[in-house]
Amino acid sequence: xxxxxxxxxxxxxxxxxxxxxGRGIVKQLSQAGCxxxxxxxxxxxxxxxxxxxxxxxxxxxxxxxxDHSKFDSIDELYDLLxxxxxxxxxxxxxxxxxxxxxxxxxxxxxxxxLQINLVSSIYICKKFIRHLLVTKGSIINxxxxxxxxxxxxxxxxxxxxxxxxAFTKSLSKELGRSGVRVNTIAPGYINTDMTSKFxxxxxxxxxxxxxxxxxxxxxxxxxTALFLLSSESAYITGQTIIVDGGLI
Ligand code: NAP
Numbered sequence: 001x002x003x004x005x006x007x008x009x010x011x012x013x014x015x016x017x018x019x020x021x022g023r024g025i026v027k028q029l030s031q032a033g034c035x036x037x038x039x040x041x042x043x044x045x046x047x048x049x050x051x052x053x054x055x056x057x058x059x060x061x062x063x064x065x066x067d068h069s070k071f072d073s074i075d076e077l078y079d080l081l082x083x084x085x086x087x088x089x090x091x092x093x094x095x096x097x098x099x100x101x102x103x104x105x106x107x108x109x110x111x112x113x114l115q116i117n118l119v120s121s122i123y124i125c126k127k128f129i130r131h132l133l134v135t136k137g138s139i140i141n142x143x144x145x146x147x148x149x150x151x152x153x154x155x156x157x158x159x160x161x162x163x164x165x166a167f168t169k170s171l172s173k174e175l176g177r178s179g180v181r182v183n184t185i186a187p188g189y190i191n192t193d194m195t196s197k198f199x200x201x202x203x204x205x206x207x208x209x210x211x212x213x214x215x216x217x218x219x220x221x222x223x224t225a226l227f228l229l230s231s232e233s234a235y236i237t238g239q240t241i242i243v244d245g246g247l248i
Contacts, residue, residue, distance in 0.1 A: 005230045007034035007059065011087045011135075012229075015068060015124065016094025018043035020192030021142060023050055024218030025091055025225045026061060032226065033058040037081060039066035039094065068094045068120040069112060078127045086131035089229050092121035092164075093142040097194060102155045110156045117160035122167055125182075129175070136179035138229050141168050142221075143186045145244050161186070165240050172238030181237040183228050188244025189215045211246025 007029060017026040017038025026038045027050070036054070040047035040063055047063040054061035064080060067073040081087065095117045098109040121141055132139065146154050147161025165184050172182040189195055189206060195215060198206070207213050224243050227233055242248065 005032040005226050005232075007032040007226075007229070009033075010089065011035045011085060012037070012089035012091065013081065013087050013124075013128065014038040014091045014093055015066070015121075016040070017063070018047040018050065020194060021187065021190060021218045021221045022091070022093040024222035025093065026050060027054065027057070028219070028222045028226050029089075029229075030054040030057040030059040030061050034089070035059050035084075036061045037064060037084065037087075038062075039064050039068070039077065041065065041067050041094075068116050068124075071123060074120065074123055074127065081128075081131075086134040086137075087128060088132075088135040088137040090124065090128050090132065090137070090139045091142070091225060091229075092124060092140070094120070095142065095144075095160075095194075097154065097157050099153045099157065101153055105156055113156040114160050114163075117157070118163045118167070121164060125167075125171060129180075132175070132180045133178055138180065139168075139171070139182040140225055140228055141182070141184045143168075143184045143240065145186050145188045145242060145248050148186060148240070148242070149248050168240065169238050176237055181228075181233075183233075183237060184240040185221060185224055185228070186240050186242045186244070187216065187221050188242070188247040190221060191215045191217055209247060210244070214245065216243060216245055 012034050014026050016022040018040035029036045066077045141164045143161040143164040146158040147165050150158050168184040
């Protein structure tokens, strides 16, 4: 239970809330009293379970289908949320990987990763900026250490996440004077479905390069998100906060 913050009377939109890091953020926001809307695409059962679980917490939680690879789907989401009042917080979390060496990536592998991870996040910010200007809210983009250091086999993914870091920096400069803060969280290796395909040996080898010698948990990233949304971080904007256990 996150008892540190009080987000009562606040509204958040979390993209890709059905699993992993997004799910952790939805739960903690709801525990802190925030009204949360989150999107899912394929994991409807998991999204419904999360909505049920959050009935035990203070903030109402609603799940919306949205395919972040399609502008039309985001437009529909925007129209639905118009009825709910301006949002205070936007957390762009939905993301995918299609890892292969560059010479093996086909056009779809490149475009889909850039579209969902980067272009869709920019488009959602563009749509919801008018809400955030009213509420003087806060945006978090979830990028990755891959966007800072680069990772072999992730040229498409690292490009999308590096782009997100640069987008955050630029947007924070546009919106700072309006009282809207924009930050990025760059996680290292976190235990979610995204990393569950790693072999035991690969995990063991990877942990050797992490100071804390383990993968992180979605809840640990979520705690950073709540800090960045809260007034405790009122003087932080345009930053990429690395949550990687000392990987880089
Ligand atoms: P995950 O467990 O695979 O969950 C991904 C989430 O994104 C799911 O809720 C999924 O929804 C949603 N999503 C994917 N494509 C979508 C689409 N087209 N439309 C709508 N929703 C979509 O991944 P995760 O590990 O939690 O990752 C969350 C974010 O953290 C991503 O941006 C990822 O790049 C970043 N990150 C993760 C790690 C890590 O080690 N796990 C490290 C660095 C950065 P459905 O299942 O409902 O389709």
